Amino acid sequence: MKNIHQDILIGIFLLALFGNIAVFVSSMKVSSEIHSFEQQTFALKQENIQLEKEMADSESFASTKQYKEKWGFQSATKPIYVGELQYALNKK
Amino acid sequence: MGFLAVFALIIVRLFFIQVLFPGAQQDYLSTRKLIPQRGRLFDRNGQPLVMNQLLYRLFFEPKLITDPEKTTYSLAKLLDLEEASISSKINPSKNWVAVTTGVTRKQKDEITKLNLPGMGFDDMWNRYYPDASLAAHLSGFVGKNDEGTDVGRSGVEGFYNKDLSGLPGLIRSDVDLQGKPIFLGTQERIDAEDGRDLYLTIDKSVQKIVKDKLVLGMQKYEAKEGCAIIADPNTLEILALSCLPDYDPTTYYDFTTASFRDTAISDLYEPGSTFKPIVMAAGIEKGVIKPDTKFNEDGPVKIGEYTIQTWNNQYEGNITLTRALEKSSNVGMVFVGSKLGNNNLYDAIQMFGFGSATGIDLEGEVPGYLKKKGDWYPIDYATATFGQGIVVTPIQMLRAFSAVINGGKLMRPYVVKELHGAEVQKVDPQFIKRVISEKTSDEMKKMLLSTIENGETKYLKPKGYQIGGKTGTAQIALQGHYDATKTIASFIGFSPIKHPQFIGLVVLKEPKASQWGSETAAPVFFEIAKELIVYYNIAPEQL
Secondary structure: OHHHHHHHHHHHHHHHHHHHHHHHHHHHHHHHHHHHHHHHHHHHHHHHHHHHHHHHHHHOHHHHHHHHHHHOOOOOOOOOOOOOHHHHOOOO | OHHHHHHHHHHHHHHHHHHHOHHHHHHHEEEEEEOOOOOOEEOOOOOEEEEEEEEEEEEEOHHHOOOHHHHHHHHHHHHOOOHHHHHOOOOOOOOOEEEEEEEOHHHHHHHHHHOOOOEEEEEEEEEEOOOOOOOHHHHOEEEEOOOOOEEEEOHHHHHOHHHHHOEOEEEEEEEOOOOOEOOOOOEEEEOOEOOOEEEEOOOHHHHHHHHHHHHHHHHHHOOOEEEEEEEOOOOOEEEEEEEEOOOOHHHHHHOOHHHHOOHHHHOOEOOHHHHHHHHHHHHHHHOOOOOOOEEEEOOOEEEOOEEEOOOOOOOOEEEEHHHHHHOOOHHHHHHHHHHHOHHHHHHHHHHOOOOOOOOOOOEOOOOOEOOOHHHOOHHHHHHHOOOOOOEEOHHHHHHHHHHHHOOOEEEEOEOEEEEEOOOEEEOOOEEEEEOOOHHHHHHHHHHHHHHHHHOOOOOOOOOOOOOEEEEEEEEEEEOOEEEEEEEEEEEEEEEOOOOOOEEEEEEEEOOOOOOOHHHOHHHHHHHHHHHHHHHOOOOOOOO
8 A cells, every 4th residue: 555655656756757847848949949039030120121221222312323323324304394484384 | 765865966956056045046047138229210201311220349259269360361351451450459368359340241241151269249230321411410410428328419310319219128037058048937028119210301302402502502602611491481391401511420420529510500690681571571561661662762871870881882762662672772671670660670580580499300409699679779770670780590590581471470490290109190380470461471472572583683593483582691790890701691582482382591601702692592592493393393483
């Protein structure tokens, strides 16, 4: 009778011990995943900011000026109707 | 037995950790501040003006560097730095040394690939300006305070620093030896709240037009300083504001403090003849004069020991006040002042907002200066009618003139129209008070149109378009007297006449090519106006 109680106690203890180890290992795994997700989120945020910057760059006047020089535009296109009212009023 | 011994050992160890040396657990508790992202600035059409970028600070842990020569050579090549300046940082007696800042992500990735021991990177958030100094005075810049944290200085960055800064967050977490969080330990997290994005009233295209024309004008007329403001006269939304010389907000530390002054709001100047329409409007509103009131311009006027004459010392005899404005007659304005009376003149100047800040949402505005009524001499009242002996800021001048042409409403000028955070906060135009009636305003618009049609600047106006405005040339007071060779040339104008869409003020300080506003500031204004007419698709009003 005494042996049965001792075996049950040891069994419960071992069960609790392995259960604890299992929880600990899975929590380590979850922690590791959280850490990895946080790093990925931060990397994505960085990527986003970098893309935002590149977008702003491509829309900037500085970049337009570069394209202008690259493609050989010499001067701004003058709208003909300032000072040429007949065009503005459709009266040739 | 052995099992019990191991168990007892664990209990003893736990007793040591939890009871005898509880402080040791602090080693596992990591507290980290979460830095919020500073709010960005956009123009009224959502075009970016100021963004954020992540750069890195490269640091050494010299004690861990195993191959100093390879480290020095590789970094010098990748970062374009002198080898000597890098090798001098590898001092084995130190634990940590900053090497350089401003390292880009690409450079960081290349350095990381080298897998060299003893170096690391710190994140550094920086402001990024896609168009460099296009709107330097408007945006301001981000500097550091005494504690080394980012703080907005001048312009929008300074005025809206709290909104832009956001709120830092905090993360407290138990971590393992590798720095990874322990899921079952302490886990507290308060997320950072990013700063609010600001959408300005500025139109980036108009800003570009204004700055380019101002730069050209300053070169052409050899002016010492220049300032141009374009606004919607009905709401006083500032569409463009450029004052030169300015600075590059990215490398603000290479410029003197004087460069940061936005002269549009921080500098006082004598407005000269651009002030005449204000006094004329006050006279018409009081009912003491009309646009067709005649007076005899028969020569200089004596005020005590002083003599006031017209700018060219020529006199046309019996003329109307509309003609007096067209030819910018100082003598005519003294006549208007005498009709208005000293008290009414002073009250009108105050009513149009001179001597008090406009409340524009930019850091660094000064209220201007208006002498107390008791300190005015008769000559002060006389010269004030033609804008001498009185000082204003360009933004005050623009606000007062807008009230003259927008139906008489004095408005608060502003540059931020929306704040985007968790919710969108819109900023509405702010009406302060009515200063003249709509009828007076209509009469003034006709007089100002006539001033351009028949004044000295009529050749500058694009044919068919109606533009109203007034030139100004004020001598600069130096050590108690005026220096005739040094002037502040200005022009203030608007278009179209019926429903003005834009108002613009151009001020040039000490132009050398000509001292006159009509020959310097006015051409700059008309160059800007021609572009704006096209940009806003304004139809001609006459043939």
